[in-house]
Amino acid sequence: MQNSAIKVTYTEDIVRDAVRTFVWRRGIFGKKRLWVAEVVMIALLLWNGDRGWVAAIMLVIILLPPAMIAVMWVAHHRNTVGKFHRMRTPRAELTFRDEGLDVVSDLGSATIPWSTVTEIWERPAYWMIFIGPNQFFTLPLQTLSPADRDFLRSKVARAS
Numbered sequence: 001m002q003n004s005a006i007k008v009t010y011t012e013d014i015v016r017d018a019v020r021t022f023v024w025r026r027g028i029f030g031k032k033r034l035w036v037a038e039v040v041m042i043a044l045l046l047w048n049g050d051r052g053w054v055a056a057i058m059l060v061i062i063l064l065p066p067a068m069i070a071v072m073w074v075a076h077h078r079n080t081v082g083k084f085h086r087m088r089t090p091r092a093e094l095t096f097r098d099e100g101l102d103v104v105s106d107l108g109s110a111t112i113p114w115s116t117v118t119e120i121w122e123r124p125a126y127w128m129i130f131i132g133p134n135q136f137f138t139l140p141l142q143t144l145s146p147a148d149r150d151f152l153r154s155k156v157a158r159a160s
Contacts, residue, residue: 003097004148008140010090012081014126018138019076021123026134027069038065080138083107094139096151101129103137117156127152 028035045058084090092105100113112131121128127139129152141149 003095004145004151005093005095006143006145006148007091007093008143010084010087010092010138010140012084014138014140015080015084016077017123018126018128018136019073019080021121021128022076022136023069023073025121027072031065034065038062076134096148114155120152120156129156 041058041062045055045062048055086107088106092103094104095102100111101117103110103112116131117129118132119130121130121136126141128136129139130136
């Protein structure tokens with residue numbers, strides 16, 4: 001593919017939805033066993049009726065997963081929405097190359113080799129492009145051609 005450059009515009013709705021999507025998929029749906037264990041622990045605590053130190057320890061353990069979700073949300077919200085608020089103009093230019101993706105905005109520039117992109121989550125108005133298990137950037141779709149979408153899909157393993 002020849003180099004293909006596009007300009008994208010971010011909105012606060014897109015970046016907030018990306019954070020919400022990440023927390024739900026990675027923190028809640030992606031941890032089903034944890035949440036099943038959570039329900040079992042709550043049932044045991046209620047069924048036991050003991051109010052001693054064992055119950056106190058169980059209560060602390062029960063509160064850890066919701067606390068983990070809160071921390072995950074705060075960290076990603078501050079990072080993602082914070083970057084959006086630091087942009088003087090909420091636009092970026094992306095160039096798709098055979099070797100990787102170049103991103104330029106008023107916050108700086110980066111070249112992302114395709115080998116570091118681990119997955120894409122496709123949303124109706126944007127895609128979330130992951131460069132680590134918990135690190136992603138959003139790609140608004142309003143100016144992305146079908147050929148560019150197909151090119152991106154061909155470069156990474158996709159998780160819808």
